[in-house]
Amino acid sequence: MENNTRDLEAEFQARIDRGENIEAKDWMPEKYRKTHIRQISQHAHSEVVGMLPEGNWISRAPSLRRKVALLAKVQDEAGHGLYLYSAAETLGISRDELVEQLLDGTAKYSSIFNYPTLTWADMGAVGWLVDGAAIINQVMLTKTSYGPYARAMVRICKEESFHQRQGYEIMLALCNGSEAQKRMAQDALNRFWWPSLMMFGPRDEDSPNTEQSMKWKIKKKTNDELRQQFVDQTVPQADILGLIIPDPDLKWNDDKGGYDFGEIDWDEFWDVVKGNGPCNQKRLDDRNAAWDNGKWVREAAIAHAEKQASRRVSKSA
Amino acid sequence: MNKEWPIWEIFIRSKNGLEHRHAGSLHAADAEMAIQNARDVYTRRQEGVSVWVVESKYVTASNPEKSGELFEPAKDKVYRHPTFYNLPDELKHM
């Protein structure tokens, strides 16, 4: 029996190594299933919680054009959460169960959304930096081994392509604007730079799951490699804006063909992960309130559907 | 009462002349809501002109363990493909 499982696992790994996708009904190791449920749902939760800091500025967007762009963007995030929950559901868990894990605080989501959005420039910084960092991960995930996850990522990447541009354009307008606007932009970069670097997770040596994730193609590059890629692509973008990245240790390194940069405040990183960031409580409270206030609506819709169905039956009888 | 809205599979026809293709899934309390949700979730960027919705529980899938017997026998039936047949080069279109 044990041998049998070991054979199955070897064959399973061989399929992934050959570049085959794994589909929902295929045999898979329990650990693969669990890891995917965890990772995909964390990803979904991040999209859904991520609606809150940006939703915070919908009613205050400075122009109608900015307002519709932001509305469309936050709406996309709801869609992306939905696609990802659907992908997780193929692994035999319900969306309600996943939502419960978020609401009771047992599930994680991206820590970046536990930072507050204090000014309009934060909409720019979030789009530019946070979506910029997210896209690096997401593009990688379009090639991941689990089919439903990979397909969700393809759709998400297609839709996300306007998000980062939207953010960068906001920054550009601010940086071409008044002194007050430039200050606002710089302040947003100052607050979001380090949390954005933290989005790639702990240092490789503190990331015990990386090896397994690489084997299953949930990851193709390590946290530190992705972080380096992000820094290298973002620094020139900041230069175009005329903004200063808040890192005195940042400098070009000819030998490695990339930037050297300062050390992340890992105490802060772990603190926010553990739930002690500036907005962890608020985000969970908001999600809980939405869920609790919506309960009677969800129930009403089901009750109506059942009544309609039985009316149809009695009519046809 | 704590019932989740059931899952539906969504099929979209991207334009007339093409078939409906699977776009993804979503939750809805009934078919009418599923169509409305599908419109809002899956056709925001002009992806479709027609939608089919099917509650997921009514989809029967083949068993992957049987994919050998189901699909592999078709592999060597090369005579079903035009390249199996040798014709003279002079015959340009057939």
Added chain:
Amino acid sequence: MEQKALYDYLLLLGDNPTILGQRLGELCGHGPELETDIALTNISLDLFGQVRNYFQYAAEVAGNGATEDSIAMLRLEHEYKNALLVEQPNIDFAHVICKQFLFDVYHQLLLNELVNSKNDQIAAIAKKSIKEVDYHVDFSSTWMQRLGDGTEESNEKLKKAVDFLWRYSMELFEATETETLMAEMGVGPDLNTLKPLYLEKVKEVFALSNIEMPEKTTFQFGGKTGRHTEYMGYILAEFQYMQRAYPNMQW
């Protein structure tokens, strides 16, 4: 004179979707399900799209350097001409749906007339908007039925919402001087002719939703002539915040 009346009419047309769109925007991320969040955001986006069409045209008509944003965001409270209905708060999902429904039915009847407006631009905007609003009516009427027919609790909540919001419904048909003038000029409809159609549709959906038509309602008026409810100032405080705090800037 005629330009001034046309400008005012465009405000009457644009302010309702502005304030309702703003109210819907508050809900993004806070709805009962992801699917409903997406749907309500879509409606908000439709409405703001219409607003931009009306106000870009109004800016042309005004011709004094006005822009869609200055018109949307830089007026004083009493200069907004939206009906009281659309500024009412999102107390719960029943209020959201009922407010939407009561406006959608009016909006659809209005646009159906405006497609024949003697003003070509208004007719073109209406033609583009009517398809969006046809969907809004479908969406809000089916949700009215879900809530009304669903559970005792949902029926109770919908009743409360109807009782609260119905008093604001008839203002939609109370013609201002501008609307009367526009009707005479063939630019806009005679609102009186729309009222019976409105009542008929509302009655039909109320019946399907197990909701009685409220009796003896004291209707409230004033929004269209600039006298708003207490909520309006707070809506504008958010809506105008950036334009007021950072005047004359590009965004």
